[in-house]
Amino acid sequence: MSVAVKKDFQQPKDFKFSKENMVKVELHISKYPKGRQASAVMALLTIAQEQNGGWIPEAAMEEIARILDMPRIKVFEVATFYTMYNLSPKGKHHIQFCTTTPCWLAGSAEVVRACEKHLGIHLGETTPDGEFHLSDVECLGACVNAPVFQHNGDDFYEDLTPENVVKVLDDMKAGRAKPGSQTGRATSMGIKGATTLHDQAKKAGVKDAG
């Protein structure tokens, strides 16, 4: 998590937004009053990260600073503040484990250990083939389905166990992994089925949703 950017990778020399992305960039800038275009910095960082395969190179920050007419350091400040912006390559699949208390109570430590063992890397490292990068993050807000991980800052994989997580990783590599609960439960429904308010619904003569 440290700000110190690792230097064991190549920074691209320059960065330009693609044509399609430039349309998005302009849309975001147009949301703010004239002279306040710097407010679009977060949106532009996100677009740059998506375009560049999951991380933001220095050249992109410079390009954003140029487009928004703001000092480069101000872009850098924002990019280093939020953990969702990556300033170094994070592999093809960036796996972000939640290790905060509810996930931890539900066994996230074991899940992480199983992944580390399976991939042969530690948290904060990338596999030699560049497929996987493991990192830990604070609460992802999906405690009901703990333990969970987030894939490439987007999809959640839930209800993980040391066993099923290995399968998820293999499926992911093969391109057939499915986000969501890995134990087959629908969204965040209770593990034992719908129990809460069950009797009350019956009493009131309301149709039971579960």
Place this chain on the structure above:
Amino acid sequence: MPKLTIDDIEVTVEPGTSIIQAAEQVGIEIPRFCYHDKLSVPANCRMCLVEVEKSPKPMASCALPCGDGMKVHTQSEKAKQARKNVMEMLLVNHPLDCPICDQGGECDLQDQAVAYGYDRSRYEEEKRAVTNKNLGPLVKTVMTRCIQCTRCVRFGEEIAGVEELGVIGRGEYLEIGTYVEQMVTSELSGNLIDVCPVGALTSKPYAFTARPWELRKTPGIDVLDAVGSNIRIDARGGEIMRILPRLHEDVNEEWISDKTRFAVDGLKSDRLDRCYVRRNGRLEPATWEEAFEAVKTEAKKRTFGAIVGDLADCESVVALKDLMESLGAKNLECRQDMAQIDPAHPAGYLFNTTIAGIEKADAILLVGTNPRTEAALVNARIRKTWLAKRIKVGVIGRKIDLNYPAQYLGAGPETLAELAEGKGAFAGVLANAKNPMIILGAGALRRADGYAVAALARKVAEKFNMVKDGWNGYNMLHTQASRVGALMLGFVAGDAASWQKVDALYLLGADEMPVENIKPDCFVVYQGHHGGKVAARADVILPGAAYTEKSGTYVNTEGRVQNGLQAVFPPGGAREDWQIIAGLAAVLGRKLPYETLPQVRARLAAVNPAFARVDEILPAKWTAFGKDGKCDAKPFGAAIENFYMTDAISRASKTMQACTDAFVKAEEEKAVAHG
């Protein structure tokens, strides 16, 4: 006008005053780290917490405006406890390295920890470490000591105008950094050292050389530009250790330029500390008697001319003037750069608006000047005014890199002539401005048609009504500390080049004169403190004192008379300059009518009464200066090429050499690379 009580003292303040400022007005000091008089208020250090009655929690007094009927307690149990807690948290990650820290003894954190903190630590966990940053050859960083007050970030944004420092990361990992390891390129960067309340940013050249309690502090005046910055000279024994700014709201506020601060090591090398006399073509060491005799022998045969250099004090200038006039010399000159400045019209050579007056301006036209290098603190005022009011700035001359937006108008006199006729892109701006200003640099007058350029600038000033009751918007920006004083004393001949005809020359620290224009058989006396190509041409060298080694009077570009005190003695056999001239005068049988410093100053006031009015601005009468004439189309040059090396002292400074290598040469290489 809110009326409130602070520690039971009643005080009425201007609306919008914060509690910390109100407390200062009644003499109550509230501890602070992030709050700084001249910077914006982020209220992030929480050290200035006070108790305000009816408020459930302690309040940050720096960010809380005074309200009517407020009852503030700065010494209550609640306030004291709040500060203790804040101090404990600030010290969590602060290393216990005061004994090896350069800030030790003058550290806000150290002082306030003693005054407001606990007397022991309860912290047993590990402290964090932060990698140091490379901010260039002037500012040393020990980032682990940083308490994230962000004063340096705000100084960069608000005063220096270089947005290179920032707060990166968050939480435990938050640190002050630059964009991907970049140096801070500002001519005011040394002030970061002063604003930093802890030992995170310290002076690189001064590192590990002295402790504050060993230093003798002397108030002085800076001579490395014509701003007349008020400085504090810190010396240990006979050695100058460092230069710090002294508060003067109307001149330098509380900042000084990097040259002022760091060129001081140039006082230790290449010094002239004994007399020399040329015998058989070689300069040989001599005694004062021998040197004076050598001058006496030649003075009988020749007629002298004299040139005053850029660093001379007014006392030595008036003494030299009296001596030379008694010898019948007519070719006295202080304009060694041959700038065509007319001494008869003070309004034409003074910064009439005054430096503080810039804040009232709403449009500024820069002609042949780059205030950023020629007078960094004048530039800081322009930037301050731009920040407050977004004033319009126009530039005629070189395309320069300013730290506020400026409209480029043209390169030479034609653009100025257009404006004088009310035409051109900037004419509308000047016509609509309430308080328009023109700043003319030495670069605009250092040419054969300089008087015509001055006349043109005067016409622009008159055309746009820049001179009226209560406002004089015509300004000349000098770069030499001695220039205005010498002009006021009339140390000028009619023609700036007339000295080239004389057969004997007395050079008072004239290090920038074109030495190749001296006639080969001319007898040259050089009095100064640094060796150089001019001193090497001399037939007699008299070792003088640098600005830290004499009590001197200097007049800045505004015409402000200021006195600096002597901090140390001149090295070896060197003497104070006016005393050397007085001694020589006695040998030549032209004894000067003064023997003590007060007597010389009385003489100064007799020659020009303005010298009796120390630290006052006397408005100059608007007169028709300059000469109407045709102007050459040649573009305006620059008065200074390299900010870091402009005079004998900064050229001898290793620190200034390092800055030249790091900033100026790097810029040049970049320019070449980008074609």
